[in-house]
Amino acid sequence: MIEKHFGKVAVLMGGWAAEREVSLNSGAAVLEALQAQDIDAHGVDADRNVLTMLKKEKFDRVFNIMHGRGGEDGNIQGALDILQIPYTGCGVMASALSMNKLMTKRIWLGANLPTPAYEVLTADSDFIAIVNKLGLPIMVKPGNEGSSIGMTKVKHPEQLQKAYEHAAQYDSLVLAEQWVSGDEYTITLLGEDILPVIRLEVQSDFYDYEAKYKSDQTKYYCPCGLKDEEEKELQALAKLAFQAVAINGWGRVDVIRDQKGKFCLIEVNTVPGMTDHSLVPMAAEAAGISFEQLVLRILETSI
Numbered sequence: 001m002i003e004k005h006f007g008k009v010a011v012l013m014g015g016w017a018a019e020r021e022v023s024l025n026s027g028a029a030v031l032e033a034l035q036a037q038d039i040d041a042h043g044v045d046a047d048r049n050v051l052t053m054l055k056k057e058k059f060d061r062v063f064n065i066m067h068g069r070g071g072e073d074g075n076i077q078g079a080l081d082i083l084q085i086p087y088t089g090c091g092v093m094a095s096a097l098s099m100n101k102l103m104t105k106r107i108w109l110g111a112n113l114p115t116p117a118y119e120v121l122t123a124d125s126d127f128i129a130i131v132n133k134l135g136l137p138i139m140v141k142p143g144n145e146g147s148s149i150g151m152t153k154v155k156h157p158e159q160l161q162k163a164y165e166h167a168a169q170y171d172s173l174v175l176a177e178q179w180v181s182g183d184e185y186t187i188t189l190l191g192e193d194i195l196p197v198i199r200l201e202v203q204s205d206f207y208d209y210e211a212k213y214k215s216d217q218t219k220y221y222c223p224c225g226l227k228d229e230e231e232k233e234l235q236a237l238a239k240l241a242f243q244a245v246a247i248n249g250w251g252r253v254d255v256i257r258d259q260k261g262k263f264c265l266i267e268v269n270t271v272p273g274m275t276d277h278s279l280v281p282m283a284a285e286a287a288g289i290s291f292e293q294l295v296l297r298i299l300e301t302s303i
């Protein structure tokens with residue numbers, strides 16, 4: 001009776017963001033897992049005509065797995081609200097806030113949640129003054145991208161401007177962030193639950209595109225190696241981080257623990273990767289939730 005319950009489901013993937021390829025991979029995995037459970041699911045590679053198509057094909061709901069701009073930033077959410085088509089994940093406001101790393105940080109800081117010091121970079125920035133203020137190294141990142149696209153670790157003062165110019169190719173908003181040196185963790189929200197913490201270990205300077213999707217050198221630990229009470233502390237912090245930006249349904253927050261043992265919030269994703277080697281499925285598995293059960297639970301967030 002599951003299929004009756006959900007009706008005709010569009011698995012919305014692809015899109016026009018830089019993360020298109022990643023989304024197509026996530027979408028294919030989700031589609032296969034839904035179809036394996038007899039759900040009337042159809043893959044939809046979203047283009048600018050996606051709304052007309054969804055209406056014409058009489059879809060009852062959307063499993064949204066479009067990463068990045070268009071799909072993860074409130075745009076598709078607002079359009080689907082108008083069409084009255086239910087969708088997975090959070091709504092317009094939480095999506096828009098979470099996609100924008102500057103807005104996310106402002107809200108976290110306003111809620112007294114820890115996140116690295118930062119400056120907004122523009123072509124006119126006094127790059128040397130920013131180096132003096134933040135110290136080195138500095139992480140430079142586009143404000144609205146994912147998959148580590150356009151990011152540079154700046155180790156020498158004269159590199160900052162180049163790093164800015166590189167990031168600016170992807171986005172008009174560019175952030176310079178104080179580098180946090182320490183273990184990296186990621187924490188998943190699924191419905192009301194915070195799943196087990198994963199620790200990632202990379203060979204490169206940071207968890208870049210190569211380390212995320214190509215390298216077999218990246219190591220994942222779940223259990224993450226923290227003491228029980230530390231993991232609980234981190235899960236509690238993650239919960240606050242999600243709540244602050246009004247995320248519900250599902251999501252993933254990235255955290256680095258500095259040398260003093262303090263957890264620093266890096267960023268949050270509202271449509272995280274769902275390939276069979278992505279982080280959310282890994283955390284789910286550690287909680288005894290299979291990939292098929294996971295996609296079903298995410299689909300339920302559309303109800």
Ligand SMILES: Nc1ncnc2c1ncn2[C@@H]1O[C@H](COP(=O)(O)OP(=O)(O)OP(=O)(O)O)[C@@H](O)[C@H]1O
Pocket residue numbers: 116139141145146147148149151177178179180181184206207208254256266267269
């Ligand atoms: N301030 C920082 N200090 C040290 N490393 C950082 C910092 N910010 C980001 N990183 C590293 O860069 C990686 C990518 O950064 P971030 O999560 O902000 O970008 P993203 O492209 O949005 O990621 P995602 O693919 O998770 O959406 C992090 O996983 C971490 O390894």
Ligand SMILES: [Mg+2]
Pocket residue numbers: 254267
């Ligand atoms: Mg990240």
